[in-house]
Amino acid sequence: MTALWHGEKEPHVFRPGIKGTLRAIMRGVPLAVLVFGGLLILILVRLIERPICGHDRPVTPYLTQFVCRSAFAILGIPFKARGQQMREKGAVVANHGSWLDIFSLNAKKRVYFVSKAEVANWPGIGWLAKATGTVFIKRDRKEAASQIEIFRERLSLGHKLLFFPEGTSSDARRVLPFKSTLFAAFFAPELREFMWVQPVTVRYFAPEGEDPRFYGWWGDMEFAPHLLQTLAARRQGRVEVVYHDPVKVTDFASRKALAAHCETEIRAGLGELDIEKQTDGTDEELGTVHQF
Template sequence: MAETWQSKSAPPDCRLSGLGWLRVVLRAIPLSVLVFGGLLILLAVRLVERPLCGLGRPVTPYITQFVCRMSFVVLGIRYTSEGAPMAGAGAVVANHTSWLDIFALNARKRIYFVSKAEVARWPGIGWLARATGTVFIRRDRSEVQSQIAVFRDRLAAGHKLLFFPEGTSTDGLQVLPFKPALFAAFFDPSLRQTLHMQAVTLQYHAPAGADPRFYGWWGDMDFAPHLLATLAAAKQGGVHVIYHAPVQVADYSDRKALARAMEDQVRAGLKPGF
C-alpha cells in the first residue's frame, strides 16, 4: 500500500451550500467538455501520430497543454509562473499538493509524468494519464533495470520526465523529505553524463478567507469531495509555479546528494503566506 501523509489537524470542511452546488454545475459542465473533448481529440490525433512517430509526440502534447491551461480559466483559479522551463530532454521534480498539480505542471511546458503503476487503474485519472503518455512504474528493486531502459528510451525521444520525490501529496504548506530511490535510475552510465534535472516549486494560495490548505489533497481524503469543494468555491485562489535553474546529474556524487539538492531548491521556493 502506498504511503500517505497525514496532518495533525482535520482537513477543511467540504460541505456545500445550495449556491455551491450551482457553481459546481456551472463549472463542471464546461470543464468536462474541455477535458474529455480534448481527450477524444488527442486520441484521434494519436492514431496517426503513433504509427508515424512512435514515442515521438510532435502534436498531442500541445493538446494536453492547451486543455490544462484552459482548465484554470474555467475553474477561475489564477495561474502564474516564473523562471524558465528547461530546454530539451531531462528529468523534472516537484513538490506534490493536489490532483491540480497535473494541470499546473502541464500548463506551461510539455512534460510526461512518472507515476506508480496503480494510477493506471484509477477511473478517469488513469485514462487521462495513459492517454497523455505517463510512464507507469512499480516500486520494486527487481525492476530498476527495466525502468532505466524505459527512461532511456523516453529521454532519447526528447521527453521531459517528471516525478514527485516526496512519494505522497501534502496540504501544500510544506515540503516532505525527498525519497532518493528513484533518483538512482538517473545515475546509470547511459544517462548520468548528459542528463539534466530541474526542480519546480508549486505554491498554492487559497481563496480569500478559506483554510490555507484549501487546495491540498492528502491522507484519506477522497477525490470526489475535494473536486466538488474546488468547483463550489465562491472565490478561487491561485497557483504559482517556480522553475529553478537546471543542474547536471554528473555534478553530484550519488542519488542521495542529488535528492537533497533538489529538495533544497523546491523548499526554498515555497514562501509562507505567499
C-alpha cells in the same frame, strides 16, 4: 501500498449550499466537456501520430497544455509561472500538494508524469494517464533495469519526465523529505552523462478567508468532495509555478546529494508557505503520486 502523509487534522466536511452547488455545476459541466472532449480528440490524433512517430509526440502534448490552461480559466483560478524552462534532456522534480498539480505542471511545460503501475488500470484517471504519455513503473528492484531503459528511450526523445520525490502529497503548505531512492536511476551509465534535472516548486494560495490548506489534497481525503469544494468556491485563490535552474547529474557525487539539492531549491521556492519539515524516517519507495 503507497504510504500516505497524515500530518494535521483534515479540514471539516465541505457543504456547498445552493449557490455553491450552482457554481459547481456551472464550472463542472464545461470542465468535464473540456477534459473528456480533449481526451477524445487526443486519442484520435494519437491514432495518427503513433504509427508515424512512435513514442515521440510532436502534436498531442500541445493538446494537453491547451486543456490544462483552459481548465484554470474555467475554474477561475489565476495561474502564473516564473523562471526559465529547461531545454536540456532530463527530468523535472516537483513538490506534490494536490490533484491540481496535473493541471499546474502541464499548463506551461510539456511534461510526462511518472506514476505507479496500478494507476494504468484505474477507470477514468488511468485512461487520461495513458493517453497523455504517463510512464508507469513498478516499485520492484527486479524491474529497475527495464525501467531505466524506458527512461533512456523517453529522455532521448526529449521528453521531460516528471517525478514527485516526496512519495505522497501534502497539504500544499510544506515540502516533505525527498526519497533519494528515486534519483538512483538518474545515475545509471545509460542516463548520467546526458541527463539534467530541473527542480520546480508549485505554490497554491488559498482564497481569501479560507483555510490556507484549501487546495491541498492528502491522507484519506476523497477526491469527489475536494473537487466539489474547488468547483463551488465563491472566490478562488491562485497558483504559481516556479522553475529553478536545472542542474547536470554529473555535477553531483551521489543520489543523496542531488536529492538534497533539489529539495533545498523547491523548499526555498515554497518560501513562507513551507510551515515545517516533516519526516517519516523512510527512503525506500520511488516517488509516486498520491492518487494518480
